[in-house]
Amino acid sequence: MDDKDTSRLEAFSDGVFAVAITLLVLTIKVDSPAKLLDDAALRLELLRQWPMLLAFATSFFSIGIMWLNHHRLFKHIKHTDTGLLFINLVLLFIIVFVPIPTALLAEYFIHSDQHVAAILYSGTFLAMACCMNLLWRYASYRGRLLGKEPDPHAVMAISRQYMFGPLLYLIAFGLAWINTPASIIVNLLLALLFAAPGLPPLPLRLTSVFRKNHVDEQKQ
Amino acid sequence: MDDKDTSRLEAFSDGVFAVAITLLVLTIKVDSPAKLLDDAALRLELLRQWPMLLAFATSFFSIGIMWLNHHRLFKHIKHTDTGLLFINLVLLFIIVFVPIPTALLAEYFIHSDQHVAAILYSGTFLAMACCMNLLWRYASYRGRLLGKEPDPHAVMAISRQYMFGPLLYLIAFGLAWINTPASIIVNLLLALLFAAPGLPPLPLRLTSVFRKNHVDEQKQ
Amino acid sequence: MDDKDTSRLEAFSDGVFAVAITLLVLTIKVDSPAKLLDDAALRLELLRQWPMLLAFATSFFSIGIMWLNHHRLFKHIKHTDTGLLFINLVLLFIIVFVPIPTALLAEYFIHSDQHVAAILYSGTFLAMACCMNLLWRYASYRGRLLGKEPDPHAVMAISRQYMFGPLLYLIAFGLAWINTPASIIVNLLLALLFAAPGLPPLPLRLTSVFRKNHVDEQKQ
Amino acid sequence: MDDKDTSRLEAFSDGVFAVAITLLVLTIKVDSPAKLLDDAALRLELLRQWPMLLAFATSFFSIGIMWLNHHRLFKHIKHTDTGLLFINLVLLFIIVFVPIPTALLAEYFIHSDQHVAAILYSGTFLAMACCMNLLWRYASYRGRLLGKEPDPHAVMAISRQYMFGPLLYLIAFGLAWINTPASIIVNLLLALLFAAPGLPPLPLRLTSVFRKNHVDEQKQ
Numbered sequence: 001m002d003d004k005d006t007s008r009l010e011a012f013s014d015g016v017f018a019v020a021i022t023l024l025v026l027t028i029k030v031d032s033p034a035k036l037l038d039d040a041a042l043r044l045e046l047l048r049q050w051p052m053l054l055a056f057a058t059s060f061f062s063i064g065i066m067w068l069n070h071h072r073l074f075k076h077i078k079h080t081d082t083g084l085l086f087i088n089l090v091l092l093f094i095i096v097f098v099p100i101p102t103a104l105l106a107e108y109f110i111h112s113d114q115h116v117a118a119i120l121y122s123g124t125f126l127a128m129a130c131c132m133n134l135l136w137r138y139a140s141y142r143g144r145l146l147g148k149e150p151d152p153h154a155v156m157a158i159s160r161q162y163m164f165g166p167l168l169y170l171i172a173f174g175l176a177w178i179n180t181p182a183s184i185i186v187n188l189l190l191a192l193l194f195a196a197p198g199l200p201p202l203p204l205r206l207t208s209v210f211r212k213n214h215v216d217e218q219k220q
Numbered sequence: 221m222d223d224k225d226t227s228r229l230e231a232f233s234d235g236v237f238a239v240a241i242t243l244l245v246l247t248i249k250v251d252s253p254a255k256l257l258d259d260a261a262l263r264l265e266l267l268r269q270w271p272m273l274l275a276f277a278t279s280f281f282s283i284g285i286m287w288l289n290h291h292r293l294f295k296h297i298k299h300t301d302t303g304l305l306f307i308n309l310v311l312l313f314i315i316v317f318v319p320i321p322t323a324l325l326a327e328y329f330i331h332s333d334q335h336v337a338a339i340l341y342s343g344t345f346l347a348m349a350c351c352m353n354l355l356w357r358y359a360s361y362r363g364r365l366l367g368k369e370p371d372p373h374a375v376m377a378i379s380r381q382y383m384f385g386p387l388l389y390l391i392a393f394g395l396a397w398i399n400t401p402a403s404i405i406v407n408l409l410l411a412l413l414f415a416a417p418g419l420p421p422l423p424l425r426l427t428s429v430f431r432k433n434h435v436d437e438q439k440q
Numbered sequence: 441m442d443d444k445d446t447s448r449l450e451a452f453s454d455g456v457f458a459v460a461i462t463l464l465v466l467t468i469k470v471d472s473p474a475k476l477l478d479d480a481a482l483r484l485e486l487l488r489q490w491p492m493l494l495a496f497a498t499s500f501f502s503i504g505i506m507w508l509n510h511h512r513l514f515k516h517i518k519h520t521d522t523g524l525l526f527i528n529l530v531l532l533f534i535i536v537f538v539p540i541p542t543a544l545l546a547e548y549f550i551h552s553d554q555h556v557a558a559i560l561y562s563g564t565f566l567a568m569a570c571c572m573n574l575l576w577r578y579a580s581y582r583g584r585l586l587g588k589e590p591d592p593h594a595v596m597a598i599s600r601q602y603m604f605g606p607l608l609y610l611i612a613f614g615l616a617w618i619n620t621p622a623s624i625i626v627n628l629l630l631a632l633l634f635a636a637p638g639l640p641p642l643p644l645r646l647t648s649v650f651r652k653n654h655v656d657e658q659k660q
Numbered sequence: 661m662d663d664k665d666t667s668r669l670e671a672f673s674d675g676v677f678a679v680a681i682t683l684l685v686l687t688i689k690v691d692s693p694a695k696l697l698d699d700a701a702l703r704l705e706l707l708r709q710w711p712m713l714l715a716f717a718t719s720f721f722s723i724g725i726m727w728l729n730h731h732r733l734f735k736h737i738k739h740t741d742t743g744l745l746f747i748n749l750v751l752l753f754i755i756v757f758v759p760i761p762t763a764l765l766a767e768y769f770i771h772s773d774q775h776v777a778a779i780l781y782s783g784t785f786l787a788m789a790c791c792m793n794l795l796w797r798y799a800s801y802r803g804r805l806l807g808k809e810p811d812p813h814a815v816m817a818i819s820r821q822y823m824f825g826p827l828l829y830l831i832a833f834g835l836a837w838i839n840t841p842a843s844i845i846v847n848l849l850l851a852l853l854f855a856a857p858g859l860p861p862l863p864l865r866l867t868s869v870f871r872k873n874h875v876d877e878q879k880q
Contacts, residue, residue: 008230008234008291010668011231011234011671012234012237012238012287014668014671014672014675015234015235015237015238015239015675016238016241016242017672017675018238018672018675018676018678018679019238019239019242019243019459019675019679020242020245021676021752021756022676022679022680022683022756023242023243023245023246023679023683024756025680025683025756025757025759025760026246026683026686028760038774039774039775039776042768042774042776042777043776046776046780057753060753060756061749061753064749064752064753065749067672068745071668082415085288085415086415089281089284089285092241092284093277093280093281093284096241096242096244096245096280097245099245100245100248108262114258114259114262115259116259116262116263116266117262120266195742195745195746228450228454228511231451231454232454232457232458232507235454235455235457235458235459236458236461236462238458239458239459239462239463239679240462240465243462243463243465243466246466302635305508305635306635309501309504309505312461312504313497313500313501313504316461316462316464316465316500317465319465320465320468328482334478334479334482335479336479336482336483336486337482340486448670448674448731451671451674452674452677452678452727455674455675455677455678455679456678456681456682458678459678459679459682459683460682460685463682463683463685463686466686522855525728525855526855529721529724529725532681532724533717533720533721533724536681536682536684536685536720537685539685540685540688548702554698554699554702555699556699556702556703556706557702560706
């Protein structure tokens with residue numbers, strides 16, 4: 001019965017993620033001038049669109065990988081309550097909002113002296129990372145919404161990875177006030193970083209190995 | 221076999237809810253003027269968009285929480301018939317229509333002496349609440365489309381909560397003729413109120429506790 | 441394994457139906473004039489949009505009920521092959537195309553001396569009905585894609601109902617050349633007619649009752 | 661647990677495919693001129709749109725059949741890892757991008773002396789075929805992501821069919837530099853060719869029959 005609740009939530013979230021990621025394409029607009037262009041002019045016009053393509057790709061992979069992580073969390077989250085449903089709805093709200101800053105960024109990207117679009121863009125992803133974090137903290141707090149026998153290592157690995165998420169996105173957000181392209185590239189790299197499943201930074205990984213041995217010993 | 225019917229209906233409805241909630245973002249339009257704006261002007265332009273964002277957020281959470289409630293109902297509804305399918309289709313029709321009044325409201329919100337947009341907006345949500353109510357009345361009437369052993373308390377709690385829904389939305393609708401912002405805020409509060417699962421008003425909750433004890437005693 | 445094939449096909453079709461039905465809302469366009477209208481003018485402007493709303497509603501319910509029928513068929517169809525997948529893809533192609541004639545019709549509806557938009561609109565639904573028919577004939581021919589023990593009465597009832605479908609849509613198509621509003625109303629009525637599950641015309645229903653008794657007797 | 665991973669991936673991919681294929685309809689734009697056209701002029705205007713319809717149909721069936729093939733692959737792929745998830749995301753990125761070259765092609769199709777739009781269009785489908793190929797190679801390499809007992813004939817048949825895919829799309833891409841209509845027609849034919857389930861070219865099919873007999877003998 002409880003499981004059913006989660007599966008619904010996931011199906012609806014999947015739908016919203018899938019539509020939002022596809023609607024991003026509407027941010028790419030090739031101006032159709034009054035007169036059709038000849039081959040050389042059209043090639044030039046298309047090449048001029050690279051900031052749009054970069055903004056589109058960054059948003060696409062950020063949402064796509066946010067979806068991956070959403071599912072990684074819900075492998076462990078087995079129950080729902082009103083609070084979780086609400087946090088999830090806020091997360092979806094931010095996801096659905098992404099095309100707006102993406103379109104703005106695509107337009108203002110080439111003006112390196114202007115930062116408002118990049119700040120809004122990075123701020124949106126910062127809010128998304130915070131919301132994802134909140135979702136996990138809320139669900140995993142004393143393991144209340146996890147299954148009966150949660151995998152303690154997996155849960156800890158996620159908690160550790162998520163501790164750094166908002167921090168890293170905060171750096172990208174800070175960069176947006178200074179250097180637009182650097183901020184976008186950091187955002188793109190962060191998306192790719194979070195594609196890896198629960199990969200903790202090196203020092204933490206060693207601790208984890210140590211702790212794992214410790215637990216294994218206790219089991220014997 | 222009957223269960224399969226409901227699961228199809230729910231999957232299709234989920235799809236429509238997910239697409240409709242995501243399409244709302246198309247109501248936010250940042251005018252791209254002929255000349256790109258400088259940072260100060262763009263910030264101003266974005267801040268000027270707050271009515272759009274409020275209308276977008278109100279519609280997003282209203283549809284999102286309508287979806288939550290749709291699923292709460294279908295936890296109890298186990299069978300379908302032509303009547304239910306048709307009522308559900310009418311409900312989806314209203315859901316799909318929401319972006320239209322949302323866009324209108326976003327445009328006319330700041331003109332406090334104009335009410336047509338707010339009336340259409342509140343009217344749409346009133347119709348949605350009535351349709352949701354009808355869906356539940358139709359399905360729960362003599363328990364005909366509920367499962368073999370419906371939970372009488374849950375069913376009663378929903379029926380009670382739903383009794384007040386259209387009434388409260390009627391108040392928001394009435395307010396729209398007098399005061400646009402008040403009407404929108406009531407709509408937003410109503411959405412949040414219905415996020416709580418079957419939360420009956422206080423006096424009724426006491427009765428329910430009493431009745432529950434009574435039933436528990438009978439069980440012993 | 442074969443069942444899995446059908447469930448995929450259905451999930452994808454459900455998705456396309458859900459998106460197509462929701463995208464219809466984009467056909468409703470409330471012109472935002474340079475200057476915002478006052479209350480009286482906006483009300484007038486909205487009332488002038490009724491042909492849009494009628495076209496939107498007719499398309500919404502036609503697609504919605506086509507979805508209902510799609511699922512009724514796939515309750516009996518248990519296997520797929522390349523032919524079925526292809527016919528289904530053509531059906532989805534027509535479904536996805538519907539917003540185009542809907543938008544055209546909304547624009548040209550009030551000009552009762554013009555028929556091209558209505559012809560295209562009715563023609564699209566005629567093609568849809570034919571395609572649906574072909575899907576069923578292809579799948580039910582010698583019961584090759586139905587389950588191991590198809591329900592002969594249900595199969596026959598569907599076959600009978602579908603025999604008349606294209607014929608009735610042909611009448612609506614014919615009317616479009618003469619009288620646009622009459623054609624749209626017939627289309628809307630047809631959608632509602634097909635909402636009823638396998639409801640055969642009266643004389644056939646009597647035969648069916650007779651045959652059912654006959655079979656019941658044989659069972660004894 | 662592993663199976664669950666694939667089913668999620670498939671559900672999300674299905675969603676993106678379904679939305680992308682439906683959004684294609686937005687590439688069809690019937691210009692609504694300032695004045696409504698009379699019947700003859702509208703008929704003419706609609707007939708003039710045939711390149712749009714051809715581009716729309718080619719993209720629709722290409723994506724639709726790409727979806728078919730995606731599911732054929734995932735009948736055999738039972739496990740996922742980060743690499744597969746990432747390749748799949750890149751594939752979806754290309755799918756979502758399709759409406760852009762489709763809209764461009766629709767505009768530039770009739771100018772047989774211009775090739776940039778056709779090159780971009782064919783290039784997109786070439787990239788899609790390569791990505792699909794990579795997905796299969798990655799998953800089937802030493803059978804690492806296939807189930808415990810993969811069907812060797814089916815796997816080999818797919819591998820063989822996919823060997824030729826990118827090659828054939830490369831031909832269509834080459835043609836785009838010389839002759840736009842020929843390139844589009846080849847693209848459409850390729851989509852239809854790949855609709856057939858694992859149909860290898862004739863000589864290979866004979867070998868396969870021979871090998872099958874051989875295996876059957878060994879079984880006895």
